[in-house]
Amino acid sequence: MxxxxxxxxxxxxxxxxxxxxxxxxxxxxxxxxxxxxxxxxxxxxxxxxxKIRGAMNRIATLSEEEKEAGVVTASAGNHAQGVALAATRTGVDSTVVMPEHAPISKVKATRRYGGRAVLHGADYDEAQARAHEIEAEEGRTYVHAFDDDxxxxxxxxxxxxxxxxxxxxxxxxxxxxxxxxxxxxxxxxxxxxxxxxxxxxxxxxxxxxxxxxxxxxxxxxxxxxxxxxxxxxxxxxxxxxxxxxxxxxxxxxxxxxxxxxxxxxxxxxxxxxxxxxxxxxxxxxxxxxxxxxxxxxxxxxxxxxxxxxxxxxxxxxxxxVETGRYLKVRTVLRDRPGALHDLLSVIADAQANIYAIRHDRTSREIGMNETDVELDLETRGHDHVEDLLSALRERGYAVEVLV
Missing domain, CATH: 3.40.50.1100 (Rossmann fold)
Incomplete structure (x- = not known):
């Protein structure tokens, strides 16, 4: 230990x-x-x-023969960058296997630090299995992301x-x-x-x-x-x-x-x-x-x-959303002039800010004389959200909270 x-x-x-x-x-x-x-x-x-800390400590302790053969590792992204930079700084060739859906920013950064990035598998564990295959095929030293003293x-x-x-x-x-x-x-x-x-x-x-x-x-x-x-x-x-x-x-x-x-x-x-x-x-x-x-x-x-x-x-x-700062709601209006204005007046009186509105008369989920409305709203917290929803329902709107 x-x-x-x-x-x-x-x-x-x-x-x-x-x-x-x-x-x-x-x-x-x-x-x-x-x-x-x-x-x-x-x-x-x-x-x-x-991750640069552990990667550097491991690569610095390789033998000259191991450094000559290069290193390989698997990573979801951060260890990849650490190994790539540490290897480049010590003159060691590095190959890094990352999950196929690793954040593109981490893939690009790994390559920018000098590592060869290989995308393989759905998660870290599948990427690791491929890295061990490369280890055997190319005689590289495997630099484990965590299971290494x-x-x-x-x-x-x-x-x-x-x-x-x-x-x-x-x-x-x-x-x-x-x-x-x-x-x-x-x-x-x-x-x-x-x-x-x-x-x-x-x-x-x-x-x-x-x-x-x-x-x-x-x-x-x-x-x-x-x-x-x-x-x-x-x-x-x-x-x-x-x-x-x-x-x-x-x-x-x-x-x-x-x-x-x-x-x-x-x-x-x-x-x-x-x-x-x-x-x-x-x-x-x-x-x-x-x-x-x-x-x-x-x-x-x-x-x-x-x-x-x-x-x-x-x-x-x-x-x-979790802190009550953003709210998405849906309601159905009568398709008549002024209906949307009346709805927006309630929202304005409640001092909520509107990000976006989607106004759809063609939805199959509503009647021929109705219109479906979705609103993205900026709110000020959970209490404000409840006050807004109460105001809408008191005015007779059937409101569905989407987010």
């Missing part, structure tokens, strides 16, 4: 490429939660993710920085996919602050760890489904699992809706852009997935900021 000494040794190798990221006290989230919240902004890391130690350098910048730490909250990040951070934190708590967070659609802990052995999911693609793995690694069992105090899960809200909060209130996986730690805190005391010093690790712009639009819109 990796030790503090392994992580301290990794720091000398990692600092050649990775940078020390800020630990930022958040007045917004401290006020919102009652805890003293310090955000570890690993989304500001080179390549936009913590050197990789875990590299990720653990984040824990060194957290303890140095926040020696009064009470709880650190860390995303879990394959487990490499939390294994490294937990090792570094517990070795220096034994009483500090380490809380792991998984997305509900990729939550293998809780069942693994219950069974006492690694449990593999049949499939994963979450907007947090950076932690969308079907199983935790064998080596990380042993560390998690010994050094992680609690593992919780968050829904995609909660992730979307946390991501939206970070963007709007902290001007901080993260990907889905980067928001899960804050989501667990904001939605009280674990117990904490008033004033408790909590550090959520924002592990990555590589979000595809198309996905960002979808996630932010979902976050607005």
């Amino acid at each position: 990796i030790s503090l000494a392994d992580i301290e040794a990794a720091r000398d190798r990692v600092e050649e490429v990775a940078k020390r990221t800020p630990l930022d006290y958040s007045y917004t989230f401290s006020e919102m939660t009652g805890a003293a919240v310090h955000l570890k902004l690993e989304n500001n890391q080179r390549t936009g993710s913590f 050197y990789v875990m130690a590299g990720q653990g350098t984040i824990g060194l920085e957290i303890v140095e910048d926040c020696p009064d730490l009470d709880t650190v909250v860390v995303p879990i996919g394959g487990g490499g990040l939390i294994s490294g951070i937990a090792t570094a934190v517990k070795a220096q602050l034994p009483d500090a708590r380490v809380v792991g967070v998984q997305a509900e659609g990729a939550s293998s760890v809780a069942e693994s802990l219950r069974k006492g052995s690694v449990h593999e999911l049949d499939s994963v489904n979450t907007i947090a693609d950076g932690i969308a793995t079907r199983r935790v690694g064998d080596k990380p699992f042993e560390v998690i069992r010994e050094r992680v105090d609690e593992v919780v899960t968050v829904s995609d809706e909660e992730i979307a809200v946390a991501l939206t909060y970070l963007l709007e209130r902290s001007k901080t852009l993260v990907e889905g996986a980067g928001a899960v730690a804050l989501a667990a805190l904001v939605f009280e997935k674990f117990d904490y005391e008033e004033g408790e010093v909590v550090v959520p690790a924002l592990c990555g900021g590589n979000i595809d712009m198309n996905q960002l639009t979808t996630v932010v819109m979902r976050g607005l």
